Structure formats: C-alpha cells, structure tokens
Amino acid sequence: MVSNGACVDDFGDAGFDRRLALLFAGRVDDEFLKFGRSWRERRPGYFNLMTNSKILDAVECLIGSEIFANPVYNTRPKVPGVAAGAVPWHQDKSYWPGANSNPVITVWIPLVDATMDNGCLHVWPRTHRTPVLSYHTESLSGTGYTELDERHLQRYRKRTEPLPLPVSRGSAILFNDRCIHSSTPNLTDRVRWSVDLRYQPVDQDPMTSHGVGFLARSRKHPRAVASLEDWLQYRPEHMEG
C-alpha cells in the first residue's frame, strides 16, 4: 500500500515471489519502469553465480574454455499486470549491433518456476544462425525493448511455430544472440523472477560501452581469471604475473 508516494506496508512477510507483486498492485507501466524493468549490480552474489562451475561448464561446451563474462547481465522481476514485463520477439544482437563479438551466449535462469502463465521464455527453433534482422523500439509500454519487424515474424510463422520453454526454478536455458526469442505477460498474482547472464569467447570485443566484463574461465591462463575483488573494483581481469 502506498500513500503520498511512500510505502506504508513493505509486505515483509509476503515471500519472494509475492512481495513485489503486492508492492506494485494497481500500478501502471510508467510507475513500474521508474524502478527499472531489469537491473544489474556489482554484488558478490552475482559474481558467484557468473563463475558457477556448472554454468561455465555448459558455456564451455558451446564456445570453448576461454570464457569472458559479458558486461550485460540482468535481474528481471516480471510483475503481474504490468505490460512492461513482457518482452517482444527479438535477437539479443539487436542490443549490440556494432559489437564484434560472436557468439554471445545468454544463460537464462528463472528464480521461480517459469510457466506459461507467468511468462516463460519462448524461442523460435533453429534461428540461432539467422543474420541480424531489422528491428525497431517497441512502442506499447515504454520499455525501450527492441522488437523484430513484423515482416520477419510473418515469414517465420509460415514455416514453423515458436516454442514455449516452461522450466523449473534454477534451470538454465542457453541461446546465442541470433536466436529469436520473447517472453509473454505474467497472468498470475506472483512475480516471475529471473536472471540472465552472458558469455563470449575471450578474444572478442569486450563491449565496454555496456560495462566491464571479466575473464571468467581460462584453461590456457588460469592465473588471469578475475577474482571477486577484481570484479568489485571494476577491473576486468588480472595481469598475468
């Protein structure tokens, strides 16, 4: 409950997947977007997740053992009843069209079960080799999300169906930055929390205009791998000593 812009009940007992839904009850997109549809922070928990060996093992299967953690990572609360929670069809590459880094692998991890009802991820199968397609900024809810031009979607719809990917919390979905994907609105009364992390081969554009990434794994130069302290100090990686 909010009075004069101040929160008079913080719903502290409501539980992880319910609390933010109660705080945002009755609010519209603009109010939601003031607090950010997604965000990233330099906190140890993020680093621990980004350097989790199970995640890096999975990424290594796709891009090899020299792995750079890309500076684009997000926590997303998909709050019920807010159109800005849904993400239109896009390729992640549309957020860094000029970057010379290929592939950038997204690891998408729901922190609660991601279901058809609360807005799980949807992908268009076999689009991971698609060139970068034309897009625009979505105009429905003011998120600034990129959205593929409709003519491409029409073409894909003629060929095949998109695939919903409901998964249980703590699962991981991996896809590259050409793969066409989206997520649907949250129709429940609970928050669909998720985290998305990104990785790329180490010898590529570190995309510094998006932040400072770090060397997350290197079998060739293990001593160059960044520590938590490096990362917290915004240092991309150790110098080999």
Ligand SMILES: O=C(O)CCC(=O)C(=O)O
């Ligand atoms: O979490 C979502 O709903 C969408 C995530 C997404 O599009 C992405 O991580 O690229």
